[in-house]
Amino acid sequence: MGNIFKSFTATVLLSSSIIAANAMAEDVTITIWSLDSDVQPAQVFAKEFSELDNGIKVNYRRIQFDDVVSESMRAFATGKSPDIIAVDNPEHALFSSRGAFLDITDKVAASSAINADNYFKGPLNSVSWEGKLYGVPKATNTIALYYNKDLFKKAGIAKAPGTWDELLSAARTLNDPSNNVYGLAFSAKASEEGTFQFLPWAQMAGGSYKNINQPGVVKALDVWKTLLDEKLASPDTLTRGQWDSTGTFNAGNAAMVISGPWELNRMIDEAKFDWGVSLLPVPKKGAQRSSAMGDFNYAIFSNSKHPDAAFKALEYFAAQDHRLFPEFGQLPARSDITIPETGIALKDAALKVFLEQLKYAQARGPHPQWPKISKAIQDAIQTALTGGATPKAALDLAATKIAAVIK
Amino acid sequence: MRALLASLRDGRGFDISLISITMTFLLLFCGVPLIYNAIMSFQEVDIFNLNTFIRPWVGFDNYRALFADATTLPIFYNTLVFVFFSIAGQFLVGFALALFFSLKFSGSTYLRGLFLVSWVMPGLVVGAIWNWILSGDFGILNHVLKYIGVISDNIFWRSDIHFSLWAVIIANIWLGTAFNMILLSVGLAAIPNDIYEAAQLDGANAIQRFRTITLPMMRATIGAVVSLGLIFTLQQFDLFAAITSGGPANSSNVAQYRAWEMSFKEYDFARGATISVLMIGVVMIASIIYVRSTKQEIRG
Amino acid sequence: MSDEKSKWINRLLVLIALTMASVYLFPLYWMFVTSLKTGSEVFATPPALWPEIAQWVNYQDVWQSKNMARYMGNSLFIATGVMLITCLLGTGCAYVLARYRNFWIDVGLFLILMLQVLPASLMVTPLFVGFNQLGLLDYPRIAVILAFSAKTMPFFIVLVRATFMSVPYELEEAALVDGNSRVGAFLFIVLPLARNGILVCAILIFMQAFGEFVYAKSMIQDAQLQPASVGLNTFMGPNTVEWNRIMAYSMMYVLPILGIFILLQRRIVAGLTSGALK
Secondary structure, three states: OHHHHHHHHHHHHHHHHHHHHHHHHOOEEEEEEEOOOOOOHHHHHHHHHHHOOOOEEEEEEEOOHHHHHHHHHHHHHOOOOOOEEEEEHHHHHHHHOOOOEOOOHHHHHHOOOOOHHHEOHHHHHHHEEOOEEOOEEOOEEOOEEEEEHHHHHHHOOOOOOOEHHHHHHHHHHHOEHHHOEEEEEOOOOOOHHHHHHHHHHHHHOOOEOOEOOOHHHHHHHHHHHHHHHOOOOOHHHHOOOHHHHHHHHHOOOEEEEEEOHHHHHHHHHHOOOOEEEEOOOEOOOOOOOOEEOEOEEEEEEOOOOOHHHHHHHHHHHHHOHHHHHHHHOOEOOEOOOOOOOOOOHHHHHHHHHHHHHHOOEEOOOOOOOHHHHHHHHHHHHHHHHOOOOOHHHHHHHHHHHHHHHHO | OHHHHHHHHHOHHHHHHHHHHHHHHHHHHHHHHHHHHHHHOOEOOOHHHOOOOOOOEOOOHHHHHHHHOOOHHHHHHHHHHHHHHHHHHHHHHHHHHHHHHOOOOOOHHHHHHHOOHHHHOOHHHHHHHHHHHOOOOOOHHHHHHHHOOOOOOOOOOOOOOOOHHHHHHHHHHHHHHHHHHHHHHHHHHOOOHHHHHHHHHOOOOHHHHHHHHHHHHOHHHHHHHHHHHHHHHHHOOHHHHHHOOOOOOOOOOOHHHHHHHHHHOOOOHHHHHHHHHHHHHHHHHHHHHHHHHHOOOOOO | OOHHHHHHHHHHHHHHHHHHHHHHOHHHHHHHHHHOOOOOHHHOOOOOOOOOOOOOHHHHHHHHHOOHHHHHHHHHHHHHHHHHHHHHHHHHHHHHHHHOOOHHHHHHHHHHHHOOOOOHHHHHHHHHHHHHHHOHHHOHHHHHHHHHHHHHHHHHHHHHHHHHHOOOHHHHHHHHHOOOOHHHHHHHHHHHHHHHHHHHHHHHHHHHHHOOOHHHHHHOOOHHHOOHHHHHHOOOOOOOOOHHHHHHHHHHHHHHHHHHHHHHHHHHHHHHHHHOOO
């Protein structure tokens, strides 16, 4: 009886002391939305930050890639937006240009944890709008060419293709329909993924989204068309995303694949062959290099009730950037962090190539109407590849549509 | 006051209150969004002014812009093809199955139940499975067709502009068969057996009996099935999202998916709404079919 | 017809039925097989009809890592709510629509179908904005229940109306002559006679609501309250399409409804085909 009484008082005391502590600290709760799962950085860091004893709790919500913009805009319009959002970099300008994101230029200037100069130019560019900072890059990535070394050896090809012509001829040699092997896998899907994969080709040929119909870009689309017309790549390239395309490479059904470093961990687990990574082939020897710049940025919504607490969270996230690669296989968007070797030979070799490729990465936009620009490019790719129009005509149409958008 | 209460308990008031509660509910949760959409189609909308009704009025600009777009007409054509063939397929397969199972052999009710499975499957799951079955290189459908010798080369169901719409139609027929079959079974069971027996005595053969008894007696059911099917088909969204995303090159894009794309991919809410307003025409037809078919009903 | 002959016909019919069923159910089988494969096996050409080593661990993995118990609980909550509201509001309306035959009834029937023009994906934005102003978004599962009930209503009304049509009008008239009020005649005479049909439709609505996705995805932001369909969607990221685990999840998702269904299916079919509608 006495024991019960004691434990009862103890409980009462304990709980009242917890209440007291809570009342003193006056916990602030901030909300973070991101597409990261429970084993990916945003959610892991958010949880850690929430558990720090700093009076800030985090409410994390996972949203899907396709829903990030529509969900958060709707929430913003109705005053239900989170404090922090992770948004895909080409869509950042859509928000910052409309004042939906908080201008954090001054906060960053005063911060010791975040230094704008440490970030790569491309990612930093994507969070900037008219000279102000509206966010912090979360990570970065790019695409390069993975190739199956065993298949290359068998076909007697000494090295990975360096130019578009070499790529085509390698694909022709490696293509082996009777064994269900395609020369190349990539994604020309009618979504942002298609634009992401095509723009590097356009840029290497001297084009950009602002002049999408110049001859070099037409040539690039010609090469894509050849790949599909000759069935050097699966016709499902048109409807398959990058993850599924790479799946066919891992299963040995494609000799090469164009994809990013997010695949490294899966490939090491699943690919039962020797493979390597090489820079994206260029139009011809000595031509300028280019690649896509992917991944997300963090931003604070301008109607956040706790901007300071939210910024503290961003500072915490930035301070964990050095863990991005070792723990999550993602590349920090910063030049001041050297990525340690993992000890896995394939992964370390691949990483070197990706870091090299990253130097040529270009952001998409930034432009507040990016989704429309991107859609015009996707439409051109799809019409040309399905034979609805010649690459030239399809790109001319895209150029007209884009011109109407950017005026 | 007392008269009102009495009427509520015992007269017209009872009927009116039963029906008006439901109608209010529907008007609130379906009617208001519908009007909201209709208004949006005459306005300039972006997501930042979603929360207010007061937005720049642009008259028929959205409609003009929509019809100036070269992709619009093919998309409406696709919608008609999709709706027509989905319904025809679902209906024929469903009717055939319903007739077959009305033969009453051992275990027929039990086996018929198995065909209801597609009803219990969430749309998202159905989409994922069919995406997988229809895939070009490693899809099982191609594998089976090749094995039995129907085709010699893989058909790229999802990526070939000649097949992509049909890929979704096939999946949609699968999905809708359950619903068609069960409703038609209900209708078949309602036809009294003695009518058939009398006709048989008169020497009518099976086809004659089907044409002179089954079809006319089933008019009401068929009307309900077709009009509900029309509405379900016109709302089909998950399958497009999961199998082709309307691609390639819009070859499998239909009005309802395009409207969503406009709103949530290009953030052009006004034009998304414009498409949905145009869809009202089709649903109107469905509703008329249904209302007309109810005139054929025979009260039990 | 001799006994011997009818026996053979019976066997033949069963055989045809089984063949058709196995073709029809193949997608379900394929879902099951895919759920037992490894990540790369899924992409193998030609596809295997049975995995090399069945990966039952996928199930355990998914159940735990995805918190499926919680998701299923929420699905159950939403499905039950939708079913109750649809029945409560739909039954009376269907009864009235079956009882009379005039211009206004036609208008009512017309409207009920007409209001279903918009797919859920387009309804969700106006509903979201409206619910937000009503403060309903603070009870997101209730919001989803209300929104989805409005979607399932026409189907329910059309079916249940047909059920009421099969209840002889004379029975109700007799009850009225006996001194019953309209309410009494409806509750104690007509409703019991239509019970089977209503129950069956209720079950069908429940199953539909169990899979609801579009509304739940947008309106329920708190992961604690999301249903299994939204949970399934979290697999489908741009860089994380794990088909085998998606299918394992799907299997566990549909198994309970499939289970209920297999237990009840004879009654469902019978309820629809004979009991209620003659």
